[in-house]
Amino acid sequence: MVAGNAAQALAQKLRAELERHNHQYYVLDQPLVSDAEYDRLFRELQSLESEHPELVSADSPTQRVGGAPLPEFEQFKHRSPMLSLNNAFSAEEVMAFDKRVCEGLKASDIEYLAEPKFDGLAISLTYTRGEFAQGATRGDGYSGEDVTPNLRTVKSIPLRLIGTAIPGLLEIRGEVLMYRRDFDRLNERQRTNGEKEFVNPRNAAAGSLRQLDSRITARRPLRFFAYAVGTVDGAVVPKTHAELEDWLEKLGLPVCPERRVVTGMQGLMQYYGALGARRPELPYDIDGVVYKVNSIAAQARLGYVARAPRFAIAHKFPAEEANTEVQAIEVQVGRTGALTPVARLKPVFVGGVTVTNATLHNLDQVRAKDVRVGDTVVVRRAGDVIPEVARVLLEQRPSGAAEFQMPGACPDCGAKVERLESEAVYRCTGGLFCPAQRKQALLHFASRRAMDIEGLGEKLVDQLVEAGMVHTPSDLYRLDIADLAGLERMADKSASNVVAAIEKSKRAALARFIFALGIYHVGEEVAKILARHFGSLAKLLAADWEALIAEKERVQKENTRRRHKEETLLAPILPGVGPEIIQSVANFLEQPHNREVIEQLRTSGAVSEDEAIPEDRPRGMLAGKNFVLTGTLPNLSREEAKALIEAQDGKVVGSVSGKTDYVVAGSEAGSKLVKAEELGIAVLNEIELLQLLKGN
């Protein structure tokens, strides 16, 4: 056994040496010693530490193996927000960005730092007096999850900064990612161990970083690149972003070697082209390049718009495309009988996932793109998620490939297929005799926003309809445990759960019930308007629709007249519900079959008979305000946020327009945030929304 003092000195020496090799290997990519030699040093330190447990320190390389699992992650509030970047998808958008920068700085030929936009996870690392103290995910930009134990296992993250002039507090921003070759090896290992493979390096990195057991993370080959600084205390900050990154490198942090200082629009485009061409040779995935105004002082002058800096932009590469074969074009039947052609594709890996289906929307679309069975097509997964067939490679079309024909009869029930003059879609006329429509109608009836019957999913509905046990929604309320227990994957436990869920759905609010009926043109919103207007199912069933249309028109005309004279307007009747919708509701209720189903549902107690009509309660403070939600909020679900806003009489709508008052943005917000910024609409995060709801 080595004596105390000598042991300490030796441990320190070994640690310094191991960290130096880590740095050489993971940061500089220039190993000085063989793997075997590294292992020997590592084991020597390990045995020394086990003999002298008092020598173990948090920054020892042996501590990178991970510790016991956490119950859950703690929230980590960022000292300064981790903003996202605006995206540019074309040279024009980059040009517009460069122009704005030039105007903002009253200068031309701006110097930029250009670097790859990694396809990984943004994180923040805090070093206090040079020692790695805390690491967190980006989250919504304001607070993320504290994943310190996991990040401690990432070998390219130094546990201690090197060099002189180490700041007292340094918060670094960067990206955790996985090299493609490491990803391949990891998947190979997963395969041999019979474990689930990851779809792409990004998902593998994300999954690894969010492990509650850091010992698992330690076995995952994660890497890190630093590219920005959040907060610094006690050090002189460089004058340019390029120097800042050089400085980070000197502190021992891995910084991307592809970074370059370029000048003006021409420099940006040159870099974009050059890096795009080298994309396949890079060891990691990138989805574009990032341009930042190089001068830090100029960055500060340009400042921020809403959630994104004005001095930087991400220039995305075009959506990844891949070629594959159309094996079949099938036709799906929707709830309303709409026939949707879907291309069944030979599985192809594009944009990070395997695509096997792509909707072709309707016959016009199929004809416009001229997609035929046997064709080789280009599949694209654009900025969003849903794959599409971009175009057909006509030169590869096999001879004799026939043009797609919409079937004359429904593939599910054989009823005639029709197309209304005014519509693009073809529909099955089988109505509820068509099993496909019946299944969809039942699923809609049970769906969360309608009657909210948990456990009544596709599998179960399929079986119930095929077995002839359920024809209409009213049949659901006659099911008992014994009926269900005979079905596949339905033991007593699940059966009683479903029966309980059906029971629980009873006495639903009128609006939900109306929506659940699945009347054409009557969605959630219209159902609410109808429920509010009639107040009870009895009154809805007794409505005189012709009189209603006449009355509605009268009020509308009267209001046009009054508007000209600037007199006070009459309350409009059923605003947002016009003749088409009224006609559709009237048609539905006219059918004896539908009335019968409604009567049965009523008898089963599915719908609340006398709804408490909300009296003229004081209007909430958000009355008249329009909200749009986008992205994922850290704590609230979309539904919760919507409910909170509506409780104050605010309105949540789907798309951003000039009438929108607030856009509430979470992480991974999409085009709606971009549009909000274009229109100069106030953007809130979750915290700001909650404050607004509290009345600030």
Place this chain on the structure above:
DNA sequence: GATCCTCGAGTTCT
């Protein structure tokens, strides 16, 4: 009649 705004419906994959 034109234009803007909303709502409804359909869709993919993990």
Place this chain on the structure above:
DNA sequence: CTCGAGGATC
């Protein structure tokens, strides 16, 4: 999320 169509407004 996107498209298409209905409804409101000028």
